[in-house]
Amino acid sequence: MAGDKVEVRVLMAHEMETGQRKDASGALVPAHFIQNVTVTHAGKTVLSAQWGTSISKNPFVHFRFKGGKPGEKVTITWVDNKGERRTDEAVIAGGS
Amino acid sequence: MPFPRLPALLLVATLPCVCAAQDDTQKEVERYRQLLAEGNPADLFEAKGEELWKTPRGPNQVSLERCDLGLGAGVVKGAFARLPRYFADTDRVQDMESRIVTCMVTLQGFKAEDVTRNPFSAPGRPADLEALASYVAGESKGMKLDAPLVHPKEVEAFRVGERLFYRRAGPHDFACVSCHGEKGKRIRLQELPKLTDPNDARRIFTTWPAYRVSQGTVRTMQHRLYDCYWQMRHPQMDYASEASIALEVFMAKYANGGEIGAPGLKR
Numbered sequence: 001m002a003g004d005k006v007e008v009r010v011l012m013a014h015e016m017e018t019g020q021r022k023d024a025s026g027a028l029v030p031a032h033f034i035q036n037v038t039v040t041h042a043g044k045t046v047l048s049a050q051w052g053t054s055i056s057k058n059p060f061v062h063f064r065f066k067g068g069k070p071g072e073k074v075t076i077t078w079v080d081n082k083g084e085r086r087t088d089e090a091v092i093a094g095g096s
Numbered sequence: 097m098p099f100p101r102l103p104a105l106l107l108v109a110t111l112p113c114v115c116a117a118q119d120d121t122q123k124e125v126e127r128y129r130q131l132l133a134e135g136n137p138a139d140l141f142e143a144k145g146e147e148l149w150k151t152p153r154g155p156n157q158v159s160l161e162r163c164d165l166g167l168g169a170g171v172v173k174g175a176f177a178r179l180p181r182y183f184a185d186t187d188r189v190q191d192m193e194s195r196i197v198t199c200m201v202t203l204q205g206f207k208a209e210d211v212t213r214n215p216f217s218a219p220g221r222p223a224d225l226e227a228l229a230s231y232v233a234g235e236s237k238g239m240k241l242d243a244p245l246v247h248p249k250e251v252e253a254f255r256v257g258e259r260l261f262y263r264r265a266g267p268h269d270f271a272c273v274s275c276h277g278e279k280g281k282r283i284r285l286q287e288l289p290k291l292t293d294p295n296d297a298r299r300i301f302t303t304w305p306a307y308r309v310s311q312g313t314v315r316t317m318q319h320r321l322y323d324c325y326w327q328m329r330h331p332q333m334d335y336a337s338e339a340s341i342a343l344e345v346f347m348a349k350y351a352n353g354g355e356i357g358a359p360g361l362k363r
Contacts, residue, residue: 009134011140029219
């Protein structure tokens with residue numbers, strides 16, 4: 001918590017290939033990047049993002065939202081262009 | 097006639113703003129670095145390294161948890177802050193990376209050639225050693241570097257490192273000291289530390305391994321040396337070689353007392 005807001009920091013492990021890079025043999029490395037990021041809290045979406053190839057490798061997201069309380073859960077999901085997805089859950093900590 | 101005067105007034109008014117803008121730029125760069133440090137992707141490598149450390153692997157199917165990094169078998173906490181150092185079992189001075197290799201060979205039964213064939217990651221080919229080094233270094237975060245320089249072999253390594261640091265060679269007639277012997281030098285926008293200056297050395301030596309944003313991965317001190325040797329057009333610096341460790345012993349002497357900030361975050 002930061003005041004009355006919940007502070008969310010997410011570090012995602014992802015290659016974020018642009019599809020424009022070539023490998024050692026000169027073949028194009030196929031694009032592979034996160035397309036959608038959704039963060040939900042108590043059944044409501046608090047952040048929804050559409051990403052493209054200009055987002056860095058291993059992206060980091062930091063934002064705040066109102067209405068959360070310590071002990072409640074925040075869920076984050078990303079889906080990439082190959083349909084792979086990952087969902088993580090975190091409990092809101094008190095303090096600061 | 098107030099109008100003709102106006103441009104002159106404007107010019108005077110804008111001058112201080114230009115200076116302020118430069119200060120602001122510096123501040124903004126600092127702020128950008130701080131923001132980056134909050135979400136250091138090296139954390140991902142630390143977590144992966146810890147998992148690798150604790151997982152039974154290799155022909156012997158054992159973990160690295162009994163590895164002796166200098167503070168006794170199984171002690172990881174604070175070990176990196178006391179490296180490089182002399183190890184009696186191998187009868188040589190070792191840095192963190194060469195010691196991890198030793199443990200992978202003696203405990204897990206890997207072959208040294210296999211472990212060190214691709215010590216640095218490339219796109220599509222992650223390197224376990226980068227993750228393991230991140231984990232081990234991270235376990236000394238916040239501690240003061242206190243690399244010993246007592247054992248005769250440690251002193252010998254220091255002398256060898258010193259010679260290498262100052263010895264000009266190769267087609268460019270370069271030595272480490274060509275780039276790292278003066279304060280305030282830089283390559284393009286990259287500042288170059290004077291490695292015999294404790295202020296610089298403490299700040300730089302203690303923040304490797306580091307996540308290199310430009311390379312999208314963690315790089316280690318061994319990689320830094322390998323790359324410096326390539327940039328100087330010297331013969332290739334072999335991974336965990338005696339020469340590389342000697343240079344680390346040399347640098348550690350000046351960096352001693354600096355707070356470990358590894359795994360760090362660099363350009």
